[in-house]
Amino acid sequence: MSLETSPPPTPLDPTLGPAPAAPSAPEPADARMTTRAKLVLLVLCAAQFMVALDFSILNVALPVLGDDLGMSRSNLQWAVTAFALPSGGFLLLFGRIADLYGRRRLFLAGLTLFTAASVLATLAWDPASFLAGRVLQGLGAAVIVPTGMSLLTTTFPEGPQRERALGISSTLMSLGFTIGMVLGGVMTDGLGWRSTMGLLGVAGLAVLLLAPGLLAESRPAERPRLDLPGAATVTGGLLALIYALSTAAENGFGRTDVVVALVAGVVLLAAFAVVESRTAEPLVNLSMLRRPTVAFGNLAGLTTFATMTAAIFLLTLYLQDVLHLSAFRTGLIFGVEGVVAVLSGTVASKVIARLGTRGTLFAGLLSQAACTALLLGIGRSSGAWLTLVAISLAVIGHLWAIVAYGVTATSGLPDGEQGLATGLVTSSQQIGITVGIPLLSALASAHTAALRSDGDDAVGAALGGIKLGLGVDAAVVAAVAVLVAVGLRGRGAKR
Helix, strand or coil, rough: HHHHCCCCCCCCCCCCCCCCCCCCCCCCCCHHHCCHHHHHHHHHHHHHHHHHHHHHHHHHHHHHHHHHHCCHHCCCCHHHHHHHHHHCCCCCHHHHHEEEEEEEHHHHHHHHHHHHHHHHHHCCCCHHHHHHHHHHHHHHHHHHHHHHEEEHHHHCCCCHHHHHHHHHHHHHHHHHHHHHHHHHHHHHHHEEEEEHHHHHHHHHHHHHHHHHHCCCCCCCCCCCCCHHHHHHHHHHHHHHHHHHHHHHHHHHCHHHHHHHHHHHHHHHHHHHHHHHHCCCCCCCCCCHHHHHHHHHHHHHHHHHHHHHHHHHHHEEEEEEHHCCCEEEEEHHHHHHHHHHHHHHHHHHHHHHHHHHHHHHHHHHHHHHHHHHHHHHHHHEEEEEEEEHHHHHHHHHHHHHHHHHHHHHCCCCCCHHHHHHHHHHHHHHHHHHHHHHHHHHHHHHHHHHHHHHHHCCCHHHHHHHHHHHHHHHHHHHHHHHHHHHHHCCCCCCCCC
16 A cells, blocks of 8 residues: 555544453554655654754763864753754744745755755764754754654544554654763763764665655645744744753853743744734634644643753763762663663553553553652762662653654644644653753752852762752652543543
């Protein structure tokens, strides 16, 4: 069966009650993928993995990069922020443009831009050329992520195939962030920081060579008008908020530019809501956001990504600054987590088949919260094994939550809105990755400073700040788990 003749999506009926599980039954025919469909999934997942890798691969290379290019320590944050701003700020806009002008066309354009930008960053001769490459990488990522996700959800029909595809894609997204930290340290030590950007260029070229022959064009028959006022306000609002939170992580919330950016972000997003309620053809149909599946699904996605990436960041500080482990041993711990993530993601669709999306989402979030809370037992002289076990268990729930929220937030919608729906899904992911670390690291840093002023030594104060961040992390996930479970009542039907 060709991709073009695949059966149309069959929306879930939210009134259905739980059906009895049949674990011994053979795999249904509609759960099996053709060889071509598997190759399409491989290309789309490789692109998502590549972008996730870019979020973290430079983290441990920043000091070396700064020395080589002559960037001061105070400006090193721009190596990360220059990528995060466009990659998070333009997601909704490019997701909608893809709906209107062709998802395959924009996906290939984004891949081309990302690959060329990676080459520019690899060959950078000064800070300006490097940051230009990072900005262009971010723009390419802002095209690749929503178009890749919408191509995935329009290629694989709603049901077991889509659940499996989203499970694999979500696993690789989460794994890419973790592997990026490990690869970044190994490659920087062995080949220099430029090798990290070169790897992304090679990966982009490989996907670009395979994609044109596999992907079919996807767009609605009628082309509505692009909502320019809505695009301007939401993009400006997201850019302002991401800038404020990224800058505050390094310099605190007291700076004038941070306060101005926060206020501007809130005002622009409020203006966006007003614009969308009054325009005939909105960028984001607000009625979509009133769907419980879309609203609570994306809330769960933003929360699970923000809190897990923040927990990994705080634990990296703990292992290296408190326990004084080497970068290699720290990487091994997170490498185990990556293996567990892969195994968890591969069974997530089976968990959904048994528990339903609502049950899986609640169980995943609650498991992540409980295992993160276990990390409050870490100490100043021991805790590496506890870190290894707790974070590996937490990532199981994290992956279940990721797959379940992706299925939840894109189910029951027509093909013409899939680009927007997946734009919201990927915005939740990218914004979560972007804001989680700044918020919780700022909280941990403030508490560390307070403990130091009270007379604690450097190690004890750092441990206190990290544990406070992890405690808030676990509490937020638990609260959202309850909120999502209540908000999605009656929408947890099994297949």
